[in-house]
Structure formats: C-alpha cells, structure tokens
Amino acid sequence: MKYKVSYKTELYRNNTLIRPDGFSCITFKNQGNTSVTIDNSIELQPGESIYFNEKPYVVIDSNVVINFGNIVGEETIKNNKLVVITSFYTEI
Numbered sequence: 001m002k003y004k005v006s007y008k009t010e011l012y013r014n015n016t017l018i019r020p021d022g023f024s025c026i027t028f029k030n031q032g033n034t035s036v037t038i039d040n041s042i043e044l045q046p047g048e049s050i051y052f053n054e055k056p057y058v059v060i061d062s063n064v065v066i067n068f069g070n071i072v073g074e075e076t077i078k079n080n081k082l083v084v085i086t087s088f089y090t091e092i
Helices: 073-080
Strands: 002-011 016-018 025-030 037-038 041-045 049-053 064-068 082-092
Touching: 025 037, 041 049, 064 082
Parallel strands: none
Antiparallel strands: 002 082, 016 064, 025 049, 025 082, 037 041, 037 064
C-alpha cells in the first residue's frame, strides 16, 4: 500500500493538553530554555527530542499532557518553546 503524509507543526509555550485528532506520529522538540514533561513521566531537557511513531494505518488515540518545568511570568513563558509535529497518513 502507498500512503501520502501531511504534517502539522505547532509551538507551545504554556502547559497544555493535546487531544488526538487522527495522527499516527507525534514528535516533541524542546527548543526552549526550560525542561518539559510529557505525560508526567518523560522529561525533555532543552535541546532534546522524542517521537512516537505508529504504522500509517494506526492512529494514536491518547491525550498528551505537556507541563513546563517553570511557569512564573511572561518572561519565562517567552523562554518556553516546545515544537510538536504530528503526521497524518492517507492511503492512496
């Protein structure tokens, strides 16, 4: 089978909940100056990344909780930079 893939890229600066919307792969890249915790268990230090990848016909169906290690004020939020890339596959 052949699949085409499309991507969605978002930048998060605050704690958030990512709801599943049909993606098969999700990549987290911490480009900020503070640590980020994913689902209260995976900690990404600045410069680190991680991804979860399923087969194209499998979609991820779990919420993802994002928590920044240091939410204090506006200046801190500017330093929070988590890039999240989701991949969507369609059979062609």
